[in-house]
Amino acid sequence: MTRAKQQSGSLANIPDAILEQAFEWAVVLGSGVSRDADRDAFAAWLDSDPLHRTAWGRVQLVEQEFAAPRLDAAVGRVALAKADAKRRKKRRWTTGTGGLLTVLLAVVLVFGEPFHWQADYRTATGEQLHLTLPHGGTLWLNSKSVVDIETEGARTLVHLRRGEILLDSSKVPAAIKPQVVTAHGRFVPIGTRFVVARRDGVSELAVIDGRVRAEAHKGSTADIIAAGRGWRLDETGAGILPASGLEPGAWVDGVIEADNAPLSAVLDALAGYRYGWLHYESDIAALRVTGVFRLDDTDSALNALTATLPIRIERTTPFWVRVTHNTNP
Amino acid sequence: MSTVVAAGVGTLYADHGDWLRAYLMRRAACPHTAADLSQDVFLRLLGRQSLPPLQEPRAYLARIAHGLLIDQRRRQALEQAWLETLASMPEVVAPSAEERALILDALARIDALLDGLKPRVRQAFLLSRLDGMSYPTIAAQLGVSLSTVEKDMARALRHCYNVLLG
Structure with missing residues (x-):
């Protein structure tokens, strides 16, 4: 395939996905507000594959075109x-x-298509976004999330592409309450505050206040889920989502609240706020955690976990962290 | 002419001559122009004192070709716009004749790279890459969200990349 591409006259050899990553890094590093953490993560990316370096070199060729020293x-x-x-x-x-x-x-x-418009919003690692929807209702985006917001007449549809959102529509009239759509189904609020997340091919719903009607795209399943309950939709259908032990939507307040939650759930939530890799061994996944952990300092949160659990944190670099069982505490 | 340069250019021509013609064919108005411009690229190289070490010879050739593809009318229109702008900003010191040629060359290259982008995307990108403004400042100045600025930056980079190397 590479050969065919080369013959057609392209520069070739770099997969588009890698090129896109290089563009993303150029966007991050050229922001004027990038942090040490960004630069370290970038260095790790650059070192992880020779093709990354080639792609970066090419993007730099483009950037150099704008370095005109004598130009006002x-x-x-x-x-x-x-x-x-x-x-x-x-x-x-x-x-x-x-x-x-x-x-x-x-x-x-x-x-x-009268009054139709669409906009998309996304958050980077460690970032949250707070939006007021066109016809009322408040939407929060958790770290690493993408939504498209679409309005048709008085109806607002929030398409959750990736990540996790919290939607508060308690003050919006019933007829025009915003709805959430994912690849797996639709969530229609009935006077409410709820969280929808997409994880590994599943759409998860957690209702905080009021009730939500969950409709799977597949089949004709529709269920009304009450406050305090969870529901899951995937390719095959719908079902009860067992409580994770994490307070849904606590991230809006900048924390993870764990009540007898499995360690894996806490670590997964922290990983969403970190650059690089956070690995853990399966034998510690089921350890139980209770406590409140701040999302703006995930390293402290990790350290706090070692104080109460038989685990050890290995930091090869700040971006390569492994959590293992500590056999001699 | 240095024999080292001549040998280097010979290798470049043998390995990438066809590729460069294909590159130019996709960009120039007619096949004859593409063939002529491809000759021009190698002639320019022959006139150099030395060739840099080339990890990406095609990217190197593409950058030279990009400069040759800018047509005269476009260059003149840009010069006109630049002189008008300079005249409207009396506080800016007028550059010397030598600097002027360099500046216009750089501007023409940038102009050709950005051609086809929406005005807002162009402006956001230039505020960042020419003025060195931060994204939050650009967002505030253009009255758009930070994520829009970030998206504009990615779009502009991708566009320029495709014009220059795609």
């Missing part, structure tokens, strides 16, 4: 915008039919 940035920027605007104006005049088509398309879009 403001003058350059304005001149480029001016030249572009003139070109656009000219194109508009010279491509009359194209312009007309655009207008027709716009008419179809405006009149065909």
Whole structure:
């Protein structure tokens, strides 16, 4: 396949996925507000595969095009915008039919699907986002999450693509309460506050207040789930989600609240707030944990766990952490 | 002409000449132009004192070709816009004739890289990469969310990459 690609004239040899990672790193490192943790994670990425280095080198070639030492940035920027605007104006005049088509398309879009718009939001590692939805209701995004928000008339659909959200729709009139959609089903609130998460091919629901109607895409299952209960939807259907021992949505307050929770659940939640890899051995997964752990300092949280549990933390680098059974405490 | 350079260019031509023609064919208006420009790239290399060590010879050739693909009309339009901008900012010191050529060359390359991007994406990217502004500042200045700025940056990088090396 690589050969075919090369013959067609591409530079080839770097999978698109790796190239995308290189773009993402260039975005992070060029933010002007990147942190030591970002740079360390980047260094780990760069070292983990020779192709990463090649991809990074190419992205740097692109970046170098913008390093024009004698150029006054403001003058350059304005001149480029001016030249572009003139070109656009000219194109508009010279491509009359194209312009007309655009207008027709716009008419179809405006009149065909009234008041339809879509926006997507995402959070990086360790980041949370708090949004007010177009027709009321409050949405929180946990770390590493992606949603598309779509409105059709007075209805708001929150498509959860990845990660975890908390939706509070208690103050929104019943008829226009925002709904949550995942690959596995739809969650329709009945006066409420609830959490939806996507993990490993499953959509998980935890209801905090009120009730939620859960409808699986597959089959015709629909159930009404009450506060304090959990529900799961996947490819095969729906069923009760056993309590994890973690307080649902506690992350909105910046913490994990564990009440006799398995250690694996706590570590998985902490991993969502860390760069790099957090591994643990299966023989410690079922150890029980009770306590409150802060998400803004996951290293302290890990250390706190060693105080009460027979476990040991091995930090090869800050981004490569293993949790193992401590046989001689 | 150095024999080392000549030998190096010979190898580049043998290994990547066809590839470069294909690269130019996808970008130039007609096949003749593509063939001519490909010759120009190698001629330019022959005129150099030395060749840098090349880990990515095709990327190197592509960057030279990118500069040659910028047409004269586009360059002139950009020069015009730059002179107008300079005139409207009397506080900026006018560069010397020598600097001017370098600046216009860099601007033309940037202009060609960004062509086809939406104005907001262009502006966000230039505020970051030319002015060195942080994303939160850009978000505030353009009145968009931080995640929009981040998405614009990725979009602009991907676009420039495809123009230059894709």
